[in-house]
Amino acid sequence: MSLAQAAHSGRLRQARPANSGSIATMPARSMASSGEESLSASMQAAQNGDAASYRALLRDCVPIISAMARSKGVQGTTIDDVVQDTLLTIHRARASYDPARPFLPWLRAITHRRAIDVLRQGSRRPREVHDPIAYEARADDAPLPGHDLDDRDRRRAVVQAVAHLPPGQREAIEHIALRELSLDEASLLTGRTKIALKVNFHRALKALRASLSSSKEGSDV
Amino acid sequence: MSDPASHERLVEELTRSLAPIRRLPGPGWRAFAWVSAVLGLGALLLPLSDAAALQARLGVPDLRYAALGAMLTSGAAAFAAFQSSVPGRSRAWALLPIPPLVLWLGVSGLGCLRARLAPASNLAETGEMRGCFVFLMAVSLPLSVLLVMMLRRACPLNPSLTAALGGLAVAAAAAALLVPFHPHDATATDLAVHLVAVLIVVGLNGLLGGRFLEGTIGRRSAARAADADP
Structure with a gap:
């Protein structure tokens, strides 16, 4: 199970592949938690000004954010909006991350909030609807021919x-x-x-x- | 559908602007710092109060418990506000100020029965109540500004909730600071004046503070949507 999939399910620590026994669960769990630990360590390094760790962290976060956004019902190109808004918020809020706590709940809270914001914006904007025969099927307001x-x-x-x-x-x-x-x-x-x-x-x-x-x-x- | 090139550009942009940053202390420490500021303001104001009258009033159980309730509400609401300003913390922290709030308002409400039980009590006059209202507002302003400045340093994802909790902390702190200067016992009108002041402070913090806090979070898609609109 990849980190993004685990993040998508929202249960990273309880992540468990289907048809797996307790022995098979161990590597997945340890992989996921080690992934989260590395993200946490990268964030800590970024707080200290390590640009390389920060770049790697942000790159690693992109698929995780996409999966989390999809799980909130965001679709299509708006996923990119959520990813970018979330990256900006991570940058803005990086001082608020406590390395003693897991990284993914922090990231998930930011992503969910940004996903909700983007969905709200989308619902306020007028949208194009795909209806190819709408013009032909529209009833004419003018009087009938024999009127x-x-x-x-x-x-x-x-x-x-x-x-x-x-x-x-x-x-x-x-x-x-x-x-x-x-x-x-x-x-x-x-x-x-x-x-x-x-x-x-x-x-x-x-x-x-x-x-x-x-x-x-x-x-x- | 995904646009890796623009994500990569943004990652590079953010990495370029990276600078070492001081980690924010935990919500408990930040709440403690703010409550210390409140106590400092109280210590500054204390010489202006009538110490003998204060001692006499604190001898009355319901006034004592109302003051205690206000102080606890203030601390709990400040702690909850700082918790809510950090991403990933449970929203259930917002319920923390409710028990002390119930104690504060409940005991203050019981105090209103004093007019019936002890007719000789020193009750408020209109002019004094106006003074209380002005005091509550005047004390709330600097405390609100300080709290919003402190909350802005984190990343409040629910700015209105955070600001409303902050407003409750400020209003309760102002009510606690009012105790040494309160020249009369509680009455229904007195409680109503305090409640109105509390609601005004919470409402103003929720409205204005929420906007201040919301402005702290950069949102690229919002800017894009604004550009796209004719």
């Missing part, structure tokens, strides 16, 4: 129905409904009383409703 023809037919039917009304009712419907005049204005224009206009208007509406509904039923059949 204008239907509209023209409906208008013609209304004009014909109004034309067939008796003159008093037609006058009322034209002034009050189509030209949207008030009862007072229509009364002044036509010389009829408001009550007469109202009566004619309601009779006209009733007649129109009857004639238009019958013509619609006729056209449907």
Whole structure:
């Protein structure tokens, strides 16, 4: 078991390969803990200013950080972001490492925090979604092709129905409904009383409703 | 997917800027240093207090235990704050100040019953309470600045939690330092004033201190995201 795999599982000290007995466990455990000890020793040397140990430590940390980030659900190129943020934080926080304690829990805490930060940033940013037929499948907001023809037919039917009304009712419907005049204005224009206009208007509406509904039923059949 | 070249560049960059660094003392030592600073401030202020009145007040069990609770809360919260500022330490340390906090607030709350049990007690007036509030705020400020400066030296991965624990440490320390200057016994309004002051100090530390502490950690991906945004 590699150090990165052990770190990925989060149980370095209890790392145990599958199908292994207690004898087979020993080398893996001692390898993992010796790896951790060497990381700890490198960090201690880095605290004292040893650049070569520090370079080796950071290089060794890269695959471990990647594995830890993956275990937190980070995927793709964002793993690189987590690796770089974690390396920067290691550099910034190197004084806080206590060589008397194991190295990997220290590294894991930093990596998990940086992974969470990167995941949060990613969720705030707008993302491209892969959907190749989205453009073709999108419903058009514009009216349907036959909309204008239907509209023209409906208008013609209304004009014909109004034309067939008796003159008093037609006058009322034209002034009050189509030209949207008030009862007072229509009364002044036509010389009829408001009550007469109202009566004619309601009779006209009733007649129109009857004639238009019958013509619609006729056209449907 | 991985970009080894850019990792290698960063490793080289960090290695170039490597300098020997003094290891941070453990959280216990750092908490001890801060508590010592608090005690030093208390020693400076002590000559200004009324020693006889202080002795009389400390003779009353609930006032004595409230002062003890505040001191223990301050120390425990400072220790927890320093623990939380080191990566890899258990977050359960944040619970450490709760028992002394319960003692402090509980005993202070019991003290409020004094008005009913002993009507002759010396109770607070509005002007005195304003004085307490100003004292708590004035003492909290330098202690907060000192604590945040000390916490910044580590690497607080949860800046808001660390700063809130620091705020509790500061507020409890200020309340403990107030004891020698407190001219009256506890009442409900008095406790409320103290609680408001504590909450203000904890809240301000959580908000401002958290930002100060967050600024200590360099994050390259955040800078990249900011550059990418139009």
